[in-house]
Amino acid sequence: MSKLRDWDNLEVLHRNRLDSRAYFTSYKDVDSALNLKNKNRKGLKLLNGMWKFHYSSTPEESPQNFYEKDFDSRDWDDIRVPGNWQLQGYGYPHYTDLIYPFPVDPPRVPSENPTGCYRRNFYVPEDWNGLQVILRFEGVDSGFHLWINGKEVGYSQGSRMPSEFDITPYINIGENLLAVRVYQWTDGSYLEDQDMWWLSGIFRDVSLIAREKVHVEDFFVKTQLDENYEDGILNIETKLANVDSIEYRDCKLRYILFDENLSKVGETAIDLDLSFQCEKTVSIDIPVNKPCKWSAESPYLYNLLMILEDLKGNILEVVPSKIGFRTVEVKDGNFLVNGVPIMLKGVNRHEIHTDLGRAVPFHSMEQDVILMKKHNINAVRTSHYPNHPRFYELCDKYGLYVIDEADLECHGFELMGDISQISKDPAWEKAYIDRIERMVERDKNHPSIIMWSLGNESGFGSNFKAMTNWCHDRDYTRLVHYEGDFDVEVADVVSTMYSSHEKMEEYGKKENMDKPHILCEYAHAMGNGPGGLKEYWDIFYKYKRLQGGFVWEWVDHGIRRYTEDGREYFAYGGDFGDEPNNSNFCCDGLLRPDRTPTPGLVQYKKIIEPVKVEEIDLSKGQVKVKNIYDFISLDHLNLAWNISGDGKVLQSGIFNMPRIEAHESKVVTIPFDFEKKYNLSTDLWLNIEFVLAVDTPWANKGHVVAWEQFKLSSEYKLPVLNIESIPNVDVKEDYKFIYVKGCNFNLIFNKLKGQICGWNYEGVDILKEGPKLNLWRAPIDNDMYMIKHWKEKGIHQVQHRIDNVEMNIDDKQAIVNIKTFISPPNGDWALECRYIYKIYGSGHVELSIKGNPKGKLPESFPKIGLQMKLPKYMSRVKWYGRGPGESYIDSKEANPFNIYNSTVDELYTPYVYPQDNGNRTDVKWVSFTDERGMGFSVIAEENLNFSAHYYTTEDIEKAKHLSDLNKRDFITLNIDYKHHGLGSNSCGPVPLPQHRLKAKEFRFNTRWEPYSRGDVDGI
Known part of the structure; x- marks a missing residue:
């Protein structure tokens, strides 16, 4: 066996990396610290920008000595930092859900290990002379070696956690060289098998930090409230650097607490020489009388300043921190915030940007948080790793509860037969603890964080117990979460994924449970859906120990791309030749990749209002x-x-x-x-x-x-026809067609097809073909596990046999009675169907549909309705029913009743993977007209559904991306009786029984009326 390298050696998590600490910035003076004036930040320089870059397929093929100062890199490419190299032309993005994209032989990684070599110069100013200079990487995927001026400084791995190095011994005043070699695969990759794109490189900020020899190295703020949750104590532990130096004895540490209006609340000071000589950590308490408490609903933040001074009062540095007074605890089977059992109305949020990958800019983070607040979301789980440190500042400021999750998932071992393989292996314990330790130390001062999560979908074992023990020892102010702890041995809350409504009822009824229950993932928002949200929340509010959950997930992971002719689409697994992959399973968010809200998010807002x-x-x-x-x-x-x-x-x-x-x-x-x-x-x-x-x-x-x-x-009623005032109807018939003529209209039936093949009103064609009974919809992602059954039963291939067409005539109406037999090839079931048309001389058409299923019936139908073709100019739509957005039987509460106007284009919902969309439900009537107001209306005896597209059902079903769809020269109109529900069965439960469309006898009636109104008002 060859010698282990740093990147596949369990004994090497880092070389020379500094101890973990909280994320903070120092300032030169009090005013700058209170107002966070960036220009007065003390000793901070970002190294983001354009770096020189070389890509190779293995570490061995990377340029030798590339880190030397005299190495000539002028012919290297330029690359943006932060950024992922796969999105800048090197290698390719690879999406998997739980599959490791390399052979599993822990801790070994592939010899074909793509490697990126980075170089850039940086300048150390004269006034940094004598200061300690630290180089900080916020995130590098997956591991890297570091050189300064040709000398090796260290190594680190763990992609979504910071790494700091003291580079003081290696730098010069003036020009310096920074060189980094990044490896796509390390043994840490076995712990980073999250459901997301595999993307590599320096993808978060890189910065230089210069500090006085004596400085605040770290601090931990903890708030306590008394038993009545009224008065509070702010405890501050401060870790100081170089406590054994002579300079230490000449320093004073002052603490000042301000309210949100910058009025002073409390102050204390420590003379380091007299009180804490030779101590590394000092601890002080500041009592606060009746503090304003922080919650997601009222995110009140105090301002704390830690001022390090010499004995003459000269400020060495000022460290600001936002403080939220709040407590988190478990009592009587509930977890409480400030003594109150709260409901988590949450989402799971991956870090992803449709153009920049994992290099998510600050404005996009803020956009996410604002959108969450606008949609009544109060909680976020950082699935499945620590997010960019500034994201937590936004959660503190705007008010979101956070479950902060460690960068740990080894889901692929499930496919190996033992998901707990390395979770119970003591050889990996140090690596597991490293993951929780670095997250907690970085994020420990954020009031928004109410739970630490040990990771995701990694089985269970001794290593999780060790993580929990470390976590509880370090921070008693928060709870520990881990869904994989099925027996709740160490977790403080019971957490499950995708539990059905029935299961949640069972969990809610459990007695003598001393721990609350949440759904850390539910309501899988893949494509069209999720359905059944209302029923989940009815259950949550019904049972005391159920405290909400987190929808999976926030945003689609689609990567923006363009076809050769410039049409935009969003790429998913397999679009880059990445094998194996999990296709579009990464597009399962409440936002589209460009962060446009989906109907699912609008529905969620309504349900959790x-x-x-x-x-x-x-x-x-x-x-x-x-x-x-x-x-x-x-x-x-x-x-x-x-x-x-x-x-x-x-x-x-x-x-x-x-x-x-x-x-x-x-x-x-x-x-x-x-x-x-x-x-x-x-x-x-x-x-x-x-x-x-x-x-x-x-x-x-x-x-x-x-x-x-x-x-x-309820004044609405189906209008009554005045038979006496209706003109006579003229009917002609031959072997193939029935010709019906009345007042300003012509209607033609094709007897061989049993359907209308033309309808003309005032000389304008308003219907080209149909209606025809239709049972099929372009499968939605949440039909994932129903499609097999539906297709095995041949619902998508049914054929229509015309058994009989009869016509009866009187002066006022023509009655066309069509009997059909509908069944798939070699089918063991059928639908006997009868259409009865009553066509009046006024142009009104009454259509009654009766269906009688027989044989070995499918469990359900996707839909029951009528499909037809309209001329493409019949594009103006008006309806009375739910709107303005898309709605289905189990996802409609967000759409109130009104009269709405739209166009066929506007009815379409552009899911990344094309599927059935744009339905409007509980509709009393709908009209389709051209721009001049010529068209027809459909009025329901009972409520109907409708949708309309410039594509056929087959077009939508065959398309893999929106760019695959090309508009037809007609409109496909669906007037539907009922739909099978949406559910969330792409990774969750099927629709509830009341939302399933069972195959049973049905009947529905509609009235069709051609009309011409220039103003298109009403029907």
Whole structure:
């Protein structure tokens, strides 16, 4: 066996890396520290930018002595740092879910180990002379060696954690050379098998830090509240560098605590010479009377300054820190924040940018946090590694609870038959502890972090027990989380993944459980979905020990690419020739790769909204408003209301919400004129919105936080035809066609196909072909495990046999009765179907569909409905039903009832992997017209669904990317009776029983009306 290298030697986690510490910046003076003035940061220089770069397929093939000062790298390429080399033209991105993309032989890694050599010069100014200079890497994937001016400094691995080196002995004043050799694979890669792209290189910030010989090396702030959660104590442990130096005895450490308005709250000082000589760590307490407490709802931050001075009062450095007073504990089977059992309305967030990969810029992090706040999300799990350190600052500031997760996943061992293989191997214990230690030490001062997570999907064993012991010893202020601890031996909370609604009911009913339960992953948001969110939250609120969960996941991992003709698409596994791969399984977020919200995110916002409204007496405008917040009252909101009908606002108003405390309710009267009568033949609705009363850091005044809608009256009825006033109808027939002619319309039936083959109104073609019974939809990602059954039963291949076409005529109408037999080739089941058309001389068409399934039926149908083709100019859409967005039977609550206008283009939802999309449900009527208002409407006897695309179902099903779709010269219109639910079965439960479309006898009726209205108002 060949000699182990640093990168596949378990005994080498680093060489000369400095001890882990908190992430912070020093400033020159108090004012700069309080206002975080970057220009007055003390001794900090970023080395981001363009570096020289050489790529080789193995470490051995990388240039020898490339780190020497006289090495000529002028013909090397330039590469951006931070950045991943696969996204800058070297190697290729590789996506796997749990598959290791190399042979598994721990700790050995492939000899073909892509290697990147980096070089750049940096300048050390004269005023750094005599200071300690540290070189800091925030993240390098996966391991690297470091040289300064030709001399080896050290080695580190662990991709998503910082590495610091003292380079003081190696530098000169003036020009210096920095050289880094990065390895794609290290033994640490066995611990980094997360569900994401494999991307390499220096992908986070690189910086130089210059410090006085005596300086604050590290600190740990902990807040404590008394048993009544009223008064607090701020404890600060400060670790000082070079305590044995002579300079140490001439220093003083002052602590000043300010509130958010920079008014002084408390102050204390330590004379290091007299009190703590030769101590490395000093600890002090600052009592605070009735501090404002931090929570995700009210993220109050104090400002702490640690001022290191000499005895003459000269400031050596000022270290600022944001402080949030809060406690986290488990009591009586719940975890509490500040004494209150909270609900985690969370998401899992990977670090990914559609253009920059894992080099996520700050503005994108902030965009994520603001979007979360705007969509009522209050928690984030950093799946499955520590995020960029500045992300936690944003969570502190805007208010998000954080489960901070260690960079540890060895999921691929599951495929080897023992997922716990290295988790129970003592030889790996040091590597496991290294992962939790570096995360905790870096992030320990953030109030937003309420739990430390040991990692993800790595089985269980002695190494996790060792991690937990280390974690509890180091930090008693937070809980420990690990979903893989199935028996909850060490974790402080019970955590499961993708538990079904039925399972969550069982968990909620469990008695004598001293630990709370969360779903660290659920509601897999892959493609169209997830469905069933409302039912999950009904269960969470039903049982005391269930405290919410984290949707998988926040954003699609698609990488932006363009076709040769310039069309944009988002690449996923396999698009770069990466084998093996898990295809588009990385596109499973509530945001598209460009961070556009999906319908799933809009639905999640609605389901987890923090205000609920119940009807009390609508005739008097009385409703009960319940505050679902855990801490804050509702007086930060205004209540905006209106009465609407027929698409028009008939009354409206806005008023300040009364003070309703957290978890309390109050009856509120909406001051509308309920005696007022309207001459309407449609439903009357009361619409209520709870909007921000003032601007906040994350949204402006008027932002809608929650809403509800109540039907005041049900005036809508299917219009009655006045038979006496209807013109006569003229009908002709031959062996193939039935020709129906009436007032300004012509309609042609193809008897051999049993469907309309042309409908002309006022000389304009409004229907090309159909309707035809349709049971198939372009499979959605969440149909993943149903598709096999559906296709085995041949639902996608059914054939329509026309058994009989009969026609009856009187003066006013033609009745066409079509009997069909629908079955797949060699099928063991069939659908006997009957279409009954009543075509009136006025142009109205009443269509009744009856279906009788027989034989060995499928478990369910994807849908039952009618499909037809319209001329492509019939692109204007108007409907009365749920909207404006996409909705399905188990994901519709986010769409209120109203009259909406759209276009066929706007109906489309552009999922990364094309699939069924754009459905609107609970629709009473829908119209399609051209730009001049010529077209037709479809009116339902019961509610219907509709969708319309410029693509056929087959086009969408065959496409792998949006760029594969080419518009047809017609519109495919679906008028559907019912749909099978969405569920989340790409990695979660199937739709609930009430959302499954069972194969049973059905009947639905519609009325079709051609019309011409220039203003297209109403139908």
